[in-house]
Amino acid sequence: MNNIYMPELMKVIGVKQHTADVKSVKIRFQDPATTDAFSFRVGQFGMFSAFGSGESTFNICSSSNWKDHIEFCFRKTGMVTESLWRIEEGDSIGFRGPYGNSYPMEDWEGRNLIFIGGGIAMPPIRCAIWYALENRAKYGDITIVYGARTAADFVFADELDQWAQAERTRVVRCVDPGGETPDWNYEVGLIPHVIERAAIPAENSIALVVGPPIMIKFTLPVLDKMGLGTKDIYTSLENRMKCGVGKCGRCNCGPVYVCKEGPIFTLEQLHRLPLDY
């Protein structure tokens, strides 16, 4: 029976702890034929199973150019993520997907890219950053603004250093006031203020903003002031999902099913939706 709820079995090939409560996991299809047949686009998500605890929705945070495995990243906050926290290399987990729409990476060619992430929200941006860096010639300047509560809260911190060394790529990292350590050499301040101070050129730019609703809310006016249009500002919504395929009925934001028509929306699209996110 063709069972749309049936996951593929995946082998865990690597686990990395980023902060006190955030880990990322590398997984590979147990069946090599599936690996060959599988493809996705950056921005899409999957349903990840810890059998016995349930399924959770995460963005596929690896680049779509990496063919032999996929990665996801999570914060330990509930029953499923408590179980995922305990997995080790060699364990089996389940994956369904890819689901949802994706970043319009082709439309962004020739544009400057501004990536803005807050807290755990880095994974859905990371896939797009790597994708852009792997196709470096196709994109203009890349600016990555990443804010976390404290210096210990950065996810993929080592990759930030790698990105900073890429050509025409600038990394701005900041911590909330009070979150800095004595040897913190970067910005201190909330993301919206840091963006203002950073004087990022907005011309011919698109911005991808992902983070807690409150951060997005205060960042949008700054981008507006910089001169970015609502069609050029993108975000990825994180509504609670169960099925991922438009059946279970919980992910809607007004008339839009986030699992099917999202999770990526422009600010212009969001303005037309009720505030159910």
Next chain:
Amino acid sequence: MSEAITQAALLSLVDDWISGGRTVSGPSFVKEGLLLYEDLQNAGQLALGKVIRPADSIKKYFLPRHEELYRYTFAGQNTCLENIDLVPVERVIVGARPCDAAALPVLDKVFNWDYVDEFYTRRRDATTVVTIACTLWDDQCFCTSVGLGPAVEKGSDVLLLPLAEGYEVRCLTEKGQRLFAGKTTPSETMAAAPTGPERKFDTKEIDALLHGDYENPVWRDIALRCLGCGSCAFTCPTCHCFDITDEGNASGGCRVKNWDCCQFNMFTMHASGHNPRSNQAQRQRQRIQHKFRIYPDKFGEVLCTGCGNCTRNCPVSLGVLTTMEALASSDAGRDATENAASLKG
């Protein structure tokens, strides 16, 4: 010219279906005052006539309250998955109400939209729906307000229309024909078209209201009464929301689908604790928005058949009809920002 069957012949036909190995379900009193769709041991258990409608709906035969999706077994670091090859029972539902049957084509759209949910479609294929047109209705019935009526054929394989004696038989699909072939007699009498409950609201007006004032304070007023119990959704023929969870132990278990409802706080709660619909007003609005705006925008018809079960089963007499009345009489010309503040508070 039409086809007819006597009451006695219908009942003996039902008994034949049962003795022939089919599962037959229909309205039956499980105790005094509680009419539900039940699997029948014999035709005598059927409650026909003199009752408005069951307190539940036939959706449970297509989307069960609880169902296994697949099984998993742990073997050290490995996990084995076992798919389920659903072979549903051959079921005949007899005495379905038109407002129950009409929900099926509406649900079909959800479960076939892009991804096909075979748990639903296989049950749908294995089930034949024999509907009896209504001759009775109460204050809660409003099928005629949502474009349906007491004798609509939508979703039925056979429609039986009560005559002075017996029923006029209209076989609407091949499945229906197979059940009644050779069992009916030609008749000169045609059933009179039942008039149905009076129209109580106009979906076009409601549509305009729902597309307009999203922050209508009517939601807050309604929500003050709502207990968030979910009875409205569970007894609704068209509500189809479900949860997916695991049930098992250290050696394995199964992934299951359970009915869920947008009136529950946890329904939309993010792992972070943030909840896009954090108060009951937003959740009541979701229910009506989904039925009369979101679903129609997507699929071209309303997600409601006017059965009235939501109000009949609600401990505080809310439900679609009550809400429609409140919405229609709400004052549309308020300051939207002021209301926005009040609803999110």
